Amino acid sequence: MRAVKAPAGHRAGRPGEDPAALAQARRALRERLEQRRGEIERATLDRVYGISDPAEVSDPAYAQGLRATVSAALDYALEAIERGEEKAPPPPPALLAQARLAARHGVSLDTVLRRYFAGYALIGEFLSREAQAGRAPEAPALLRGRAAVFDRLIAALSEEYEREAQSAPASPEQRRAERVRRLLAGEQLDTSGLSYEFEGHHLALVAAGPGAESALREIAQGLDCRLLMVSPEEGLAWAWLGARRAQNPSELGIEAGEGEGPSIAIGEPGEGLSGWRLSHRQAAAALAVARRGGESVVRYRDVALLASVLRDELLVTSLRQIYLEPLEAERDGGELLRETLRAYFAADRNVSSAAAALGVDRSTIARRLREIEARIGCSLPTCGLEFEVALRLPDSRAPNR
Numbered sequence: 155m156r157a158v159k160a161p162a163g164h165r166a167g168r169p170g171e172d173p174a175a176l177a178q179a180r181r182a183l184r185e186r187l188e189q190r191r192g193e194i195e196r197a198t199l200d201r202v203y204g205i206s207d208p209a210e211v212s213d214p215a216y217a218q219g220l221r222a223t224v225s226a227a228l229d230y231a232l233e234a235i236e237r238g239e240e241k242a243p244p245p246p247p248a249l250l251a252q253a254r255l256a257a258r259h260g261v262s263l264d265t266v267l268r269r270y271f272a273g274y275a276l277i278g279e280f281l282s283r284e285a286q287a288g289r290a291p292e293a294p295a296l297l298r299g300r301a302a303v304f305d306r307l308i309a310a311l312s313e314e315y316e317r318e319a320q321s322a323p324a325s326p327e328q329r330r331a332e333r334v335r336r337l338l339a340g341e342q343l344d345t346s347g348l349s350y351e352f353e354g355h356h357l358a359l360v361a362a363g364p365g366a367e368s369a370l371r372e373i374a375q376g377l378d379c380r381l382l383m384v385s386p387e388e389g390l391a392w393a394w395l396g397a398r399r400a401q402n403p404s405e406l407g408i409e410a411g412e413g414e415g416p417s418i419a420i421g422e423p424g425e426g427l428s429g430w431r432l433s434h435r436q437a438a439a440a441l442a443v444a445r446r447g448g449e450s451v452v453r454y455r456d457v458a459l460l461a462s463v464l465r466d467e468l469l470v471t472s473l474r475q476i477y478l479e480p481l482e483a484e485r486d487g488g489e490l491l492r493e494t495l496r497a498y499f500a501a502d503r504n505v506s507s508a509a510a511a512l513g514v515d516r517s518t519i520a521r522r523l524r525e526i527e528a529r530i531g532c533s534l535p536t537c538g539l540e541f542e543v544a545l546r547l548p549d550s551r552a553p554n555r
Contacts, residue, residue: 201272223252239299257318331384350382358433363416366391417444477544480529
């Protein structure tokens with residue numbers, strides 16, 4: 155029997171499937187999902203955080219990376235939906251990098267994979283609803299191949315995780331940094347090889363950016379203290395100043411610099427091994443604030459509330475929605491009202507001082523504040539603290555310090 159040649163432009167597929175119509179349906183489905191992207195990301199983050207709180211890892215870079223990974227994973231899922239199983243792209247480097255970071259921080263592979271399974275199930279729920287809403291005859295074909303693409307992703311992530319977990323630190327400095335990391339994680343280790351007294355008083359510093367290690371060494375010079383410093387990765391340095399008495403961070407003589415120098419974050423004084431760990435966690439949390447706000451020197455005490463807020467995606471989103479978005483209806487996008495609020499809070503909520511700082515009369519400030527209260531439906535004496543924090547959030551159009 156002679157074979158029948160398929161018409162030009164027709165690709166092999168299941169009986170009754172039109173490749174062109176299927177491709178069009180895939181594009182339409184992706185567009186509908188893109189319109190709900192914010193909702194999908196927030197729901198995914200809620201499920202991911204429900205598996206295991208990323209704040210349990212002392213390095214805030216891990217939690218920040220987790221948020222970025224959710225966004226990258228959604229991009230990957232949407233791309234795979236549009237292109238189909240056969241043309242699905244390879245796993246994004248950002249997902250593989252986060253798997254390596256999880257391995258370095260001792261996050262179990264089970265936790266990593268459970269988060270992906272939770273995200274996969276959630277996206278599947280949105281996908282099914284949107285496919286059915288489209289009422290396209292190609293709907294069953296749109297859902298095929300997801301499992302195969304997901305299996306490839308899980309295999310790649312598992313392989314990357316295991317490779318990182320099995321790789322031993324190569325250099326003495328890497329082994330030293332790994333020992334410090336494990337000590338921070340709560341492991342009971344022999345600390346004699348670190349040449350540092352853990353039973354005394356400690357003050358932790360963290361620096362990120364060009365010259366991070368040099369900057370911390372320079373700070374330690376001339377101080378009556380013992381220095382413990384490691385570099386867990388390029389461009390990042392952790393340091394502790396150990397002394398017989400508690401040290402005052404304000405007496406370190408660190409001044410905000412200009413240019414391309416590193417960001418430096420300072421924890422609060424601590425005592426003993428637990429204080430050593432806590433001071434570092436405080437400095438690491440403050441560093442996240444410094445890097446997002448473009449500040450060169452930050453002390454945890456001055457940004458404690460903001461540092462905690464930034465680790466809660468729900469709170470960040472809610473503060474923006476409740477306190478900042480209502481102001482954006484103004485012709486200037488709310489910049490004048492935000493400027494007024496910053497001056498008001500900087501003046502310890504004194505209307506006259508805020509007016510003097512902005513070069514306007516007192517009645518102008520009072521009128522603007524009343525307008526703000528009307529827009530958000532809350533009096534400033536009641537919600538002033540939340541508003542002040544919202545103004546300091548990244549992307550709130552506040553000027554960098």
